[in-house]
Amino acid sequence: MTRRPDADVLVVLPTYDEAGSIRAVIDRVRIAVPAADVLVVDDASPDGTGRIVDEFAAVDPAVSALHRDGKRGLGSAYLAGFARAREQGYRFVVEIDADGSHDPAELLAMIALAEAHAADLVIGSRWIEGGSVVNWPWVRRAISRSGNRYAGRLLRSGIADITAGFRVYRVTALEGVDEAVVSSHGYCFQVETAWMLERAGRRILEHPIAFVERASGRSKMHAGIVAEALWRVTAWGVRDRLRGGADAATGRS
Known part of the structure; x- marks a missing residue:
């Protein structure tokens, strides 16, 4: 893949x-941000997802595909x-789910927010004013809300979602x-990367979105991930607290 000029x-x-x-999803992304390039990273999907992306790329x-062997x-x-x-x-890189739960139409506003406020990360947030989730059962809603609150308290994070x-x-x-410093490869990756940037003093903003439960396929979420x-x-x-205590005792900051 070569970046378009x-x-x-x-x-x-x-x-x-x-x-x-x-x-x-690819169609919606291309309509929402026609100047953006799209990279699909496919992990050898047995249902032929990679072949479909190759048809787009042709x-x-x-549009391009990165095919991985497992x-x-x-x-x-x-x-x-x-x-x-x-x-x-590239100047910006976007994370978005491939199941249609995120609306690509929000991307222009999120990119504009990053530009206008020199933000290093803009998060499409379900749990700030104006954000919402659609078609989630109350149990999953409760797990997500409580998980975010728990992570916020434990990590002393100011990020709502x-x-x-x-x-x-x-x-x-x-x-x-990169792989050398990031320890999570599942869904906890999102927590780890946001926290890394927050601890490094990067500017992080949140933009309200409506998260819609997937209409097709099966969710990858399960108890093991939680x-x-x-x-x-x-x-x-x-x-982090133990390190903070040790730094305070020795006078380090």
Whole structure:
């Protein structure tokens, strides 16, 4: 893939078995941000998602596919996209789900927010004023709200929706965010990367969005993902407090 001369934004779509939604999502992204390039990172989807993306790429120079040899995880897919964005000289890189739950029409406002306020990360947030979720059962809504609150308290974060997966990053802010320093490759990747930027003093803003439950395919969320996130957030929070206590005792900052 070669960046088109007028493309400052790279939209990264990680996929695994998203044949039922990927056509519509790519179409919606291309309509919403026609100047952006689209990179689909497919983990050898057995349902033919990668083949569908190749068909798009054959007729649209803005679309390309990165085919990987197995299911390597959401975080790993985004890190591959981040690396491509740095290598090709994009200004912004976008995270967005491939199941249609995020509305690409919000991207122009999110990118404009990053531009106007020199933000390093703009998060499409469900849990700030104006944000919402659609077609979620109360149990999942409660898990998401309580998970965000728990992470916020443990990590001493000011981000309302730290688990959100709809994001615009300034590429320069992602220098050093790679496989060597990021430990999460599942959904907890979102928490870890946002917290890394927040601790580094990067400017983070949130933009209200409506998150809509997928209309086709199966959700990748399960109890194991929730348990992993809970364990990792707890470990990070405890470690951060222990380090803070040690720094205070020795006079370091």
